[in-house]
Amino acid sequence: MPGAKEVDVSEVTPPEDGKKKGVSRRGLMIGGAAGVAGLGAVYLMGRGGGGDDAAAGCVTTDLSDTESVLNMSNWPEYIDEDDGDYVSTLTAFQEESGIDVTYTPDVNDNVEFFAKVRNQLGACQPTGRDMFVLTDWMAARMIDAGWIQQLDKANVPNLDKNLISSLQGVGWDPNRDYSAPWQSGFTGIAYNKSLVGEVTNMNDLLTRTDLRGKVTMLTEMRDTMGLMLLADGADPANFSDDEWGNALDKISKARADGQIRAFTGNEYINDLANGNIAACVAWSGDVAAAEDENLVFLPPEEGMMIWSDNMIVPVQGTHKANAEKLIDYYYRPDVAAKLAAYVWYVCPVEGAQAEMEKIDPSLVDNPLIFPTAEYLAQTHGFMALDEAKASQYEKDFANVSG
Amino acid sequence: MDSLQRVFGKNAAYWLIGPAALWLAVFFAFPMLSLLTTSLSDPAGSPITGYTLTWRVQNYIEVLGDYWPYMMRSLLYAGIATLLCLVLGYVLAYAIAFKAGRWKTVMLVLVIAPFFTSFLVRTLSWKLILADNGFIVNTLQTLHILGEDGRLLATPFAVIMGLTYNFLPFTILPLYTSLEKIDPKLNEAAADLYASPFQRFTKIVWPLSLPGVVGGTLLTFIPATGDYINASLLGSPNTQMVGNKIQQLFTTANDYPHAAALSVLLMAIIVGMVLVYVRRAGTEELL
CATH class of the missing domain: 3.40.190.10 (Periplasmic binding protein-like II)
Structure with missing residues (x-):
């Protein structure tokens, strides 16, 4: 019965349109995109400046x-x-x-x-x-x-x-x-006297061959660069862009030579104690608190930073x-x-x-703890920087330190 | 489905997708949008004054010009680490799946065991193991494999080793699950048909384990490329990876637009590489 068969086929209801039955893929994507765009618009409107104006009137x-x-x-x-x-x-x-x-x-x-x-x-x-x-x-x-x-x-x-x-x-x-x-506290030089002889200035730290690969500096720009500027005879409280550039170049060179092992936060103190590094730029309190008699903190000859x-x-x-x-x-x-x-x-x-x-x-x-006037005479502060300058210097320093 | 439709009405699918979609919108789409707008903002701003969206595409060109060595180094280190993981992981996963017998569970637990300690602690302990005055360096120096002032820490070796160590379980587990599913009878049948052990591996085991290989290598390569912990703890300034650069641009240099551009670029490169890789491996259905 071929005819009957044909009738059967025609009677089969065509599958319902996907859109009616559930969620079409396109519908979903449009919905999703609209949602994200909506969120985005709200976000962008609220973005603007960081809110100086709000802070100014903030009581x-x-x-x-x-x-x-x-x-x-x-x-x-x-x-x-x-x-x-x-x-x-x-x-x-x-x-x-x-x-x-x-x-x-x-x-x-x-x-x-x-x-x-x-x-x-x-x-x-x-x-x-x-x-x-x-x-x-x-x-x-x-x-x-x-x-x-x-x-x-x-x-x-x-x-x-x-x-x-x-x-x-x-x-x-x-x-x-x-x-x-x-x-x-002070930022100066620390060294492990069981490993190396006295390290008295920043030039030694960055060039002495017995310290190669055994030196760390701090990621805090003002600490490390302050000492570098002092080493060049510049005043960290008032320096020129040229002096800044020279100090950066010196770090770059020491880094390329493999003299500098790392730029660190205060985790350097463990490396100094267990001999992975021999000398470093350091904070006074860390060295004192480590209570390790081999660790010596000293102010570099050219002066140190105070904060x-x-x-x-x-x-x-x-x-x-x-x-x-x-x-x-x-x-x-x-x-x-x-x-x-x-x-x-x-x-x-x-x-x-x-x-x-x-x-x-x-x-x-x-x-x-109680520095004498004489001791304080060798300390320096870092120049105050406006936002643009600070951001530029931080970027410069980031480029040589990482 | 029928009962679900009775509860939720005609739009059951929307209701079911809702929670996940909302989650994605809040924790993926929204941050992603923020990242994209930041990456196209004027870097002249600062976190205090805010950044204005100026559609500055140069950010991308600048980060590519300035930081391409970091990008290449990341891809290289992660690539080597992934290969090492694959070789080491495949052997171990094969052994666990086919040869371990009653030790199977114990070995799997041992693979997962390192996860009970923090990633950071494990990486820090490598610092102790590889220390300049440590046992390993001293031994290598006595054997004259390392020079008198030679060292392991703060070298590319230490970084790649750290990456390999940290991501090895991510290679092993997917490899194990796909190897474990292979019916040993297939191997026996091949042997009956005079296939050599090498042929049995290349024609049966390897092709059947491909989903695991692709999954495992992706799970290793993607996080390893973006990793910065290993490079910062075990490396030196000359072994910094792109993750270190991004972290530094965000936190110390306060240069959000360039940091964001570098992040987006990293993502784009990884997605591109993954697509090519998966297509070539013929396992699109994994994605």
Whole structure:
């Protein structure tokens, strides 16, 4: 029955159009593209500048009168801790003031921390922090961006009275209206005396053949380049583009020769102790804290860099008065001495040296904690840079260091 | 499907795709768009002042001109590491699949065991093993394989070795799964038909394991090319890979547009290479 068969075939319903039954591939793609484009448009509209304008008009009410809390961010291993009978400076502060301090050691790196908070700060949103501790140039950058609150001088009499003279009148905050140094330190040369003879200047570090492949420098531009500029007889606080270029060339050459093994953060200290490197650009506190008698920190003949880490209160920090209480507390000589005896960094507080006599007399004459005027004479700071210049220099340095 | 349609109505498919699509939009499409716009922005801005989108295509030309050695080095190191992984991994996966007997599970656990420790810790421990005053370097120096001031750390060898070590399990596991599926009877049949062991491997085992080879090499090569941990911990400034450059441009140089352009370029190169590779290996259905 051929005819019947034909009828059968004609009666089979054609498959339904895919579009009606479910989702066509094209429909899906159009839908998806529209969704992404929509998101993109919203995003681009909100993009614009980083929000300087928002920050400029950003005002916060200080809630310190009603809330006895303080959220503080600092660098790791930068404060003493309770241990058995030992009561830390921070615990004592909390008992004395009744302020509940949430202390978070989450600042590992200036640039990294900056990346973490910049969106909120730029958009006038709270970061959950009332105070953080950043190195001079980064503190300066934030003050410049209008992200930092001015301290009320009346609330921090100890800061005014006890800040050591070498840290007064810094270019980026001449009256210390915005910042209070937490600790300071030096950048110089460290070497392992069980491996090599004394390394006294930067030229030795970059050219001596017994150090080939055994030298590291810091990724912090201001530390490494500061020493390089000094080695060339330039002033890191005021140098020309030519001098900058010469210093860069020297690093480039040493790197091409295989003299430089790595550019590092503070992990260099382990390599120095176990002999992978013999000498390096180093921070004073790291070397002291390593407690390895073979490790020697010395100021290069041509001078060394000094820096400090500063307590600053962001515009969105809602407990400024509490932060000021803490600053004032840490500027009491006895408290400062107690802290310095623990962290071994340069103590920014006048009078702490006398107090140190009671805590640990062996540290009273340690120039890494209480540098003499003579010792400080060989230290230099790095020039303040505007955004464009900073970005150019960071790029230049990145190109020779990585 | 019918019951699903009863619950969700006519647009069941949309509802089912929804969560994954949303996830992708938020965590892939959106960041991707941000990366693309940043890569075409004017590098004159800064993270504080923001970057303006000026469709500046020169960013791409500039990063290619400035950083092509890093790109080549990445591809070279990752390529060598992938080959080493393939050779080492194939032998081990073959042994586990066909020869391990009751040790199979133990061996597989041993392959996965390193994952119980962090990637970073494992790479850092290689620093101790290869240290200048370490046992290995001292032994090699005594045997005069390495010169008196010779070293392993901070050399291309250490970086490639680190990559090989870290990504080896990613090669072994896909290889094992496809080798394990091969019916041993096929080999027996080939032997009955007078195929030599070499012929049995080239005509039966290798072709059947190709999906594993392609999968394993991709899982190794792609992350290895973008890796920067090995180069930064085990290498020297002269062995930096493209990942180190991108990281540095983003974090220390604060040059987001060029960093983004370099990232996009890396992605494009890898996608291009993968497409060619998969096509040539004849395993498009894997993608």
